[in-house]
Amino acid sequence: MRRDPVLLAMAALIALGGVLFVALPGGVARITAYWGLQVPFDAMLAIGAWRLRQISPLRFRRFWTMISFAGACFTVGDFSQFIGFSSDSMNGGTIQTVLFTAGMSSNVIACLIFPQGLETRRDKVIFWLDAATVLVGGGVTAWCFAYTSADERFNAGLTAALVVVSAFCATKVALIPEPPMARIAAWPMVAAAGVQGVATFLPGVFQDANNPGVLVVRLLPSMLIAVGPRIQELLVRDGRTVSRRQRRPYSLLPYGMIALTFVVFFAMLPRHASSQLWGAALGVVVITCLVAGRQLVAFHDNMTLIKRLGEQEVLLREQAAMDGLTRLANRISFHESMTGVVETGDACVLLIDLDDFKTINDTMGHAAGDALLVVVADRLRRAVRRDDVVARLGGDEFAVLLPGAGADIGGAIAEEIQRLLSEPVEIAAHTVNTRASVGVAAATAGDEPSALLSKADIAMYEAKARGKGTWVRYTDEMGARISAEAELIRELRDAIGAAQFELVYQPIVRLSDDRLTGVEALLRWNHPARGLVSPVQFIPVAERTGQIVAIGRWVLATACRQAASWVRDHPELSDMSVGVNVAGRQLREPGFVAEVARVLNETGLPAACLTIEVTETAVLDDQESLDALLALRALGVRLALDDFGTAASSLGLLLTTPVTTLKLDRSFVESITTVGRQAAVATAVSQMAGALELKSVAEGIETPEQRDLLLGLGYEYGQGYLFSRPVPAERIVEMLERPAWVSAG
Incomplete structure (x- = not known):
């Protein structure tokens, strides 16, 4: 921008003017040169504004059109003045005055019709109050100086117009949030009118139109007016558009105009005014200044508060959108x-x-x-x-x-x-x-x-x-599976209330004489649409969702009630035990032991007739589960370690859990007669049970050969299809009356 040829040309014209004003003889020659130098500056204003009209956003084009028109009026008017002085006819004054008035009017209208960019009624009221303060202050100043000398009416009137326009332009630039020019381009134009007005008001030698220095000062505003559009054009072509400004809570400009009005007021007071008038005027000024000062302090306090509130708002927004620990999004x-x-x-x-x-x-x-x-x-x-x-x-x-x-x-x-x-x-x-x-x-x-x-x-x-x-x-297959599971979860929630669950019982017999000594209660789900749902399908889902707690509560109460009925109706079954499977989630549920004690009390089933069966994984490294097992054992309830041999820490559990029975997993029984390793594992489990004085039960016995081998290995009890499949409660009573066991079909 500093090396722009147009800006350099303007500076050169000012320098040329200074040289000419000194070199030329006084009088008409200097004045003619003055008006001749005005013309290129006016033309630059007109051309620069028109070029801005073509490259600026649509909302700014009308503004630049009127500024360009004003520049054209100044060009023609000043040229006519130059011709008049050159020919000694002095006929250009009237034309210059008319065109100057038209140009200034165009400038004022451009400022008036330009949209303020204010949205709320409150902002508009504040803007016009500030603008009116500035305009009144400028108008008072112009009025007072315009009529101080009858001989200089024209110059004084010109000054008045320039002061008003300068004040209003300053107001627009300072107050509107979206001006047509950047401030770096607008302030030279505003300063131009101010320089012209100040130059007109200066006393003595500064009013000598034949003085070279005065002519340079009076030529300077024309250059400043032309500089503004050129700077704005360079900014626009460089891609630096005017950004929307955030309106400040208050503006200092109206206070400056109030101060100017007081200065003019004192300047206009008669020299011989009474002391009362001077005292009253001084009092008004002092009180106004004190009130204005107090208001500015309040404004400053409000701005400080607004700033703090803004900082808190930013902080709250960050906290609302960000995780406090990791500073990630929440x-x-x-x-x-x-x-x-x-x-x-x-x-x-x-x-x-x-x-x-x-x-x-x-x-x-x-x-x-x-x-x-x-x-x-x-x-x-x-x-x-x-x-x-x-x-x-x-x-x-x-x-x-x-x-x-x-x-x-x-x-x-x-x-x-x-x-x-x-x-x-x-x-x-x-x-x-x-x-x-x-x-x-x-x-x-x-x-x-x-x-x-x-x-x-x-x-x-x-x-x-x-x-x-x-x-x-x-994958979609995962989604389908999860959807099916979600449906299963919903149906599980309704199954208890709809009486869709039932218990079947699989006998546990003493291998030495095939006598029934107990049963294991097994859950079945009779779904109205799905039919019989395998426990393998719904038990893991119930455990993951926690529904196993409510289901297990129903199983415990139903099994204990049925076992109490058998013991009451068949005295020979006084030592019969019913096994109830309990998940790890149930063991860790607060109040589970109290629930078992309550059920035993309500059903009348002796604690020794209830066996709680848990898997190794349910109690592995779990202090809550271990505490529950100890409390159950204190009630007199028997404890069985189910599916024994399938977990990695089975041996350690025997030293920490108060179990009374080991149940060998069926996977070690199915090939026990043909696979030597399975027989070895079964033997080891039997020996451990005997050494620790625990009962031993073999699951999954399906053939007489398996039964005989297990009996020979030291197992006391067994269950499996050889004796019976899981059957309804009434079939258990029938089995008690048979002379020998037969496999249920």
Whole structure:
């Protein structure tokens, strides 16, 4: 901008004017040169404004059209004045006055009709109050100086117009939020009128029109007016458009005009005015200044408060959209980011869940867990692209939104996440190895954000089911399976109230004499549409959803009620035991032991006639479950370790759990007569039971050969199809009356 040829030409013209004003003889020659130099500046204003009209936004074009028209009027008028002085005819004055008036009017109208960009009624009222203050102050100043000298009416009138226009232009530039010019371009034009007005008001030698210095000062406003459009044109062509300004709570401009009005007021007071008038005037000025000062202090306090409120608002917005611990996006912010991006079908979502994070919290404390989450968040940021969104949804669950990505990119980023998370982490002087299960789901057209996140969640749980520490891509087959499971969950919820469950019982016999000594209660679901649903299908679902607690409560009460009836009606079965399977979730349920005690009391079943059967995995390294088993044993209830031999810590459990019975898993019985290793395991279990004074039961006996071998290995009791399939309660009574066992068909 500094080397712009047009701006340099304007500066050169000013320098040329200074040289001519000094070199030429006084009088008409200097005045003629003055008007001649005015013409190129006026032309530059007209041409510059017209060029801006062509390249500015549509809303600014009318403004620049009128400024260009004003420049054209000034050009013709000043040229006529130049011709008049050159020919000594002095006939150009009237034409110049008319055209000058037209040009100034065009400028004023351009400022008046330009939209203020104010939206609310309050902002408009404030703007016009400030503008009116400035205009009144400028008008008073102009009026007073315009009529101080009868000999200089024309110059004074010109000054009055310039002061008013200057004041109003300053108001527009300072107050409207979206002006047609940048401030760097507008202030030279505003300063031009101010310079002209001040030059007119200066006393003595400064009013000598034949003085070279005065002529240079009076030529300077024409250059400043032409400079503004040129600077604005350079800014527009450089792509630097005028940005919308944030309106300040208050403006100092009206206070400046009030001060100017007081100065003019004192200047206009008669020299011999009474002391009372001077005292009253001074009092008015002082009080006004004090009130204005007090108002400015209040404005400053309000601005400080507004600034603090703004900072708090920014902080609250950050807190509302950001996770406080990891500084990632939170769940709400993540869903907002997904909206719109997902519906186009051009996005991918990753759901990340840390594996075994609870162990970190339990063993090292929550502070260590929080430190690990911060490290994980940093590694997730490193794994993704610049525009991807990483969020912490809660706990140890994170999510990543990949705009414009498909399943392939999602898989690649999931692998990078797995690689970064596998790097050891130093937490609280311990080395921690992290793993995560990641679900990847690519959006399809029309997907809802919640639906896509649900797909990623399904894939993530599939990754956990496959052994953790891996990533899985969502497929429609997974969705169909989960949908079917969701339907099963809903139907399970209604099954108890609809009396769709029933119990069947499988006898447990003493192998030495085939005498019935107990039964195992087994749950069956008679679904009205599905028919008989296998426990393998619904028991795992019930355990995952927690519905096993309500179902188990019904099983316990029903089995105890039935066993109490058998014992009451058949005195010979006083030592008969009913086995009830209990899941680990039930053992950890608060009040489970009290529930067992209540059922025994209500049904009248002796505690020794109830056997609670639990699997090894249900009580493995679980203090809550162990405490429940100890409390049950204190009630007198028998405890059986079911499916014994299938878990890795079976031997350790025998030393920690108060069990009374070991039940050998059927997998060791099915080939016991042909596979030597199965026979060896069965032998070892029998010997351990005998050494620990525990009862031993072999499950899954289907042939007489299996029974005989197990009896020879030391097993006391057995159950299986050789003796009976699971049967309704009434069949158990029939079996008591038979002389020998036969396999139920």
